[in-house]
Amino acid sequence: MIATQGHQDQSIRIQRMLPRNCQMLLFSATFEDSVWKFAQKVVPDPNIIKLKREEETLDTIKQYYVLCNNRDEKFQALCNLYGAITIAQAMIFCHTRKTASWLAAELSKEGHQVALLSGEMMVEQRAAVIERFREGKEKVLVTTNVCARGIDVEQVSVVINFDLPVDKDGNPDNETYLHRIGRTGRFGKRGLAVNMVDSKHSMDILNRIQEHFNKKIERLDTDDLDEIEKIAN
Known part of the structure; x- marks a missing residue:
């Protein structure tokens, strides 16, 4: 929320009304440059606690990628996943x-x-759609990046990156990737993240995401039902 200018202005107005000795704590899985600048205004001399980059991808989330040639093959891979393992609820980006x-x-x-x-x-x-999903009335939520952050649904066991996240210049959006896969593996439960790769460019994006987080993402063959069943255990 603070990443948007309107919320920053509102937050600063609220902060100015608080007592000078009020303790300020800011938490986020990631901090964009604009949020860092905002934080420096609100807390000019902070104590900062940061995870190492390789610790940012949660250990409770198994990450895989699937090689495909086109959109239809990505859809078939998705169907194969649903045919082989039990998925409580899924978010597909x-x-x-x-x-x-x-x-x-x-x-x-x-x-x-x-x-x-x-x-x-x-x-x-949006709020109505999210509430229905949270209540379990729909089991699959297909979304763009609008739902990458701040949505906590306990029953989400799988996150699918139908398209890998990139910024406006076509480079890997590592922060969005982290927020997306972080929709699963919450509340102490184990989660599964599957990335669909359908071109040399998307494979390059995946490799750069692996390098950024120093985390190997294993290949998954969704035509092999036995292999899919193993990842669910």
């Missing part, structure tokens, strides 16, 4: 609203209870 809409429609055709969340929705609409 797409790069564009168009892909998210297509994927939600295809999953619905396969009989899944699907919710769709994207950036053009009003705040009230």
